[in-house]
Amino acid sequence: MLPEIDSYLSANAARFEDELCELLRIPSVSADSTRKGEVRRAAEWVAAQFRGLGLEVELCETAGHPIVFAEAKADPSKPTVLVYGHYDVQPPDPLDLWTTPPFEPTRRDGNIVARGATDDKGQMFTHVKSAEAWLKGTKGKLPVNLKFLIEGEEEVGSAHLDQFIEANKTKLKADVVVISDTSQFGPGRPAITYGLRGIAYYELKLQGPSRDLHSGTFGGGVMNPANALARVLATIIDERGRIQVPGFYDDVQPLTDLERQQFAALPFDEAQFMKAIGLTAVAGEEGFTTLERRWARPTFDINGLTSGYQGEGAKTVLPAKASAKFSFRLVPKQDPEKIRVALEAHLRRVLPSGVTMELTAFHGAPGVVVPLESPFVAAAVTAVESGFGRKPVFIREGGSIPVVSTFHELLGLDTLLLGWGLDDDNTHSPNEKFCLADFHRGIKASAYLWHEIGKKF
Amino acid sequence: MLPEIDSYLSANAARFEDELCELLRIPSVSADSTRKGEVRRAAEWVAAQFRGLGLEVELCETAGHPIVFAEAKADPSKPTVLVYGHYDVQPPDPLDLWTTPPFEPTRRDGNIVARGATDDKGQMFTHVKSAEAWLKGTKGKLPVNLKFLIEGEEEVGSAHLDQFIEANKTKLKADVVVISDTSQFGPGRPAITYGLRGIAYYELKLQGPSRDLHSGTFGGGVMNPANALARVLATIIDERGRIQVPGFYDDVQPLTDLERQQFAALPFDEAQFMKAIGLTAVAGEEGFTTLERRWARPTFDINGLTSGYQGEGAKTVLPAKASAKFSFRLVPKQDPEKIRVALEAHLRRVLPSGVTMELTAFHGAPGVVVPLESPFVAAAVTAVESGFGRKPVFIREGGSIPVVSTFHELLGLDTLLLGWGLDDDNTHSPNEKFCLADFHRGIKASAYLWHEIGKKF
Numbered sequence: 052m053l054p055e056i057d058s059y060l061s062a063n064a065a066r067f068e069d070e071l072c073e074l075l076r077i078p079s080v081s082a083d084s085t086r087k088g089e090v091r092r093a094a095e096w097v098a099a100q101f102r103g104l105g106l107e108v109e110l111c112e113t114a115g116h117p118i119v120f121a122e123a124k125a126d127p128s129k130p131t132v133l134v135y136g137h138y139d140v141q142p143p144d145p146l147d148l149w150t151t152p153p154f155e156p157t158r159r160d161g162n163i164v165a166r167g168a169t170d171d172k173g174q175m176f177t178h179v180k181s182a183e184a185w186l187k188g189t190k191g192k193l194p195v196n197l198k199f200l201i202e203g204e205e206e207v208g209s210a211h212l213d214q215f216i217e218a219n220k221t222k223l224k225a226d227v228v229v230i231s232d233t234s235q236f237g238p239g240r241p242a243i244t245y246g247l248r249g250i251a252y253y254e255l256k257l258q259g260p261s262r263d264l265h266s267g268t269f270g271g272g273v274m275n276p277a278n279a280l281a282r283v284l285a286t287i288i289d290e291r292g293r294i295q296v297p298g299f300y301d302d303v304q305p306l307t308d309l310e311r312q313q314f315a316a317l318p319f320d321e322a323q324f325m326k327a328i329g330l331t332a333v334a335g336e337e338g339f340t341t342l343e344r345r346w347a348r349p350t351f352d353i354n355g356l357t358s359g360y361q362g363e364g365a366k367t368v369l370p371a372k373a374s375a376k377f378s379f380r381l382v383p384k385q386d387p388e389k390i391r392v393a394l395e396a397h398l399r400r401v402l403p404s405g406v407t408m409e410l411t412a413f414h415g416a417p418g419v420v421v422p423l424e425s426p427f428v429a430a431a432v433t434a435v436e437s438g439f440g441r442k443p444v445f446i447r448e449g450g451s452i453p454v455v456s457t458f459h460e461l462l463g464l465d466t467l468l469l470g471w472g473l474d475d476d477n478t479h480s481p482n483e484k485f486c487l488a489d490f491h492r493g494i495k496a497s498a499y500l501w502h503e504i505g506k507k508f
Numbered sequence: 509m510l511p512e513i514d515s516y517l518s519a520n521a522a523r524f525e526d527e528l529c530e531l532l533r534i535p536s537v538s539a540d541s542t543r544k545g546e547v548r549r550a551a552e553w554v555a556a557q558f559r560g561l562g563l564e565v566e567l568c569e570t571a572g573h574p575i576v577f578a579e580a581k582a583d584p585s586k587p588t589v590l591v592y593g594h595y596d597v598q599p600p601d602p603l604d605l606w607t608t609p610p611f612e613p614t615r616r617d618g619n620i621v622a623r624g625a626t627d628d629k630g631q632m633f634t635h636v637k638s639a640e641a642w643l644k645g646t647k648g649k650l651p652v653n654l655k656f657l658i659e660g661e662e663e664v665g666s667a668h669l670d671q672f673i674e675a676n677k678t679k680l681k682a683d684v685v686v687i688s689d690t691s692q693f694g695p696g697r698p699a700i701t702y703g704l705r706g707i708a709y710y711e712l713k714l715q716g717p718s719r720d721l722h723s724g725t726f727g728g729g730v731m732n733p734a735n736a737l738a739r740v741l742a743t744i745i746d747e748r749g750r751i752q753v754p755g756f757y758d759d760v761q762p763l764t765d766l767e768r769q770q771f772a773a774l775p776f777d778e779a780q781f782m783k784a785i786g787l788t789a790v791a792g793e794e795g796f797t798t799l800e801r802r803w804a805r806p807t808f809d810i811n812g813l814t815s816g817y818q819g820e821g822a823k824t825v826l827p828a829k830a831s832a833k834f835s836f837r838l839v840p841k842q843d844p845e846k847i848r849v850a851l852e853a854h855l856r857r858v859l860p861s862g863v864t865m866e867l868t869a870f871h872g873a874p875g876v877v878v879p880l881e882s883p884f885v886a887a888a889v890t891a892v893e894s895g896f897g898r899k900p901v902f903i904r905e906g907g908s909i910p911v912v913s914t915f916h917e918l919l920g921l922d923t924l925l926l927g928w929g930l931d932d933d934n935t936h937s938p939n940e941k942f943c944l945a946d947f948h949r950g951i952k953a954s955a956y957l958w959h960e961i962g963k964k965f
Binding site for chain 1 (some may be wrong): 538539540541598599601602605663665696705706707710711716717718719720721722723724725726727728729730731732734735737738739741742745747749768778786787788789790791792793798799802804805807809810812813814815816817818819821822823824825826827830832833837860861862864868871905906907928931934935937938939965
């Protein structure tokens, strides 16, 4: 029990929400080059928060969007925790499916609804407010040294982050990383995520004729790049959900019996899962359960398709171009670069003659598994239980946080993935939300985490 | 030789071009419901032209865009020619590929460049001006009775035309139909088109989850409708260009040896064809030449693809929806309704579980072959030679003019397809054009056609 902390959090809960809304109002869409200024505004807002707490703050320029670095030095004998988060958000499209505008945060049914509410502004902010609770609510006694690394390019592949970490190894020296950018197992069922999938994201552009043609005059005599695209994409995965790119599964480690048993023991309600996202049937790789498919098996998903006429009515065009954005989710040991080489060779092999292809690789990151034996994990278990009133379960997560492997490779650090979100938070979708009760539980769990980590060393 | 006609055409050539530009400036895009008013404005402009010539004119309302009907009664003992054309145009997308704005007609390299220049405003207008030459240049002596049926829904499937023809059989009574909405065989090589392909156009919409999902959190456990779309579309046609919908070829008549010989004898330059549209290789159904594939074999072309994120950069979305517009070109004897039934059954059979489908059939029309023995064909041969200075060749055309089969079925009329366009006119593409010399040759050929038909009866 930390009564000073508890009472500070209660007394300031409403203000914390208002401050989060301020941040959510900034449309910091990193993928949209027309919003560069807004992205910077979000960085400055975050920096101002840290400055208000008396931290040393730097707005670090990159070739892309800036990185906010802040540091609170408590006691050199205490461990140092590096908190990572991101202030940028996904594009809000399709706009017409939002009930309220994406950048006008709205309280509804106990949630705050806005782009970035959970991914990651809301979750990231819990650690800022927990630091505040120690610094303002307890006469400045932070039980650990804290460093914050809050970037603005997570949603576009963190293009300049590795370079920044590489160049600032001393500044970023720490004992453990904490990230809140994942989900609980379910409402009121907090979780520590010990495994993440990696990602390899591509855009494939096919060009047929040099201009759009009349499909009557030319159809049948010219390879249609949209036909070719469908054919090529269909070769990547088969009816049983197995990816057909030669060599794709070479480095995939089979799930252990223990993991499969643990997954099976989790109270996962498949009917509820289907209902929540409007499915009449689950689907996926033959021989695996839904949790295994989502957490621990690689995938192929088309993320976008574009070709020809997409307006109202019919247009008899034989399009000159067709393109697809698609990505593989990777599991630990799969190497994104090796996948790219295998993919490109496969695509060139199956590409019909009469079209040319251009494959662009966007961000890639390997999957990671975090060791459960670390004392930081034990500290997190206690802290999360304090914040949420329930012991966390250990889960994996299908998404990718490439920085987790970067921290491991470049700084030798393990990462505590403490997710305060929920699977139905509509991350990357219209009507993204974050449960306000979880926002406050997250702040409390974070405040207790500094205490638990400080106690242990 | 018709000296009065010839000199009237020469004296008024510049004005004819200016008037065509007026019509081309009206963005009468029938597929775009926001341009309903502009479509009507084009109809009114055409009606005013006829009124100016002293014809009886009606602007006939339909449930869609209006039909312009005009009649010039010359002599009841003379044959009656029904001229069909359309004043609506294709959407101008993609706008960024136009060198000059699509609705600001521009003279360039001997062409007039604008949406609708050749399809069909420019070609249709030749018959208006040829009527004018007889009515104004020869003291009103039209050698035939003329009826004009100019519609505004050709580019969206002529939804209300059949109904209009059905309801106005007496009004439309004629001896032959004349349509200029096709192409010459090549520059300076006029042609009479005796065969047209039909069309069956569809939109397929697939729905997976009820909303867009994060491809990390959900990928692998949910059927992605864009993956499903690629797979389903890829089943429709195989690597050898053969359509795989069961029963699709049941009614396809094989090409006769004579036709294949005639096609092979035409001076078709495949290297030039490829160069003109930027191809490195032709493609299509195995066992057929490029002309056979384009004129006389059925096809499958995807006309549009839409799914997920299509903006700049990467978005890790598992889209809720994916859709395609696609069409088959049909050859004579294939029945669009039979094709629809076979297609829907095929799609339902190959559709993966976890997605639902909705198939919408847009316009459908069977292919047609026009008999070459008719005396009207002989008249057309002479008239085209007079206008173009060269005997026409007999060709087929890959496009569809559904109304040709409607005229045959409902009015018992054959159609003379006299195309003044060129294959590289960019119909349905950016930078649509019409050669101004061909515009004037077309007017002259049309004026001589009235004379030749009048002479024969």
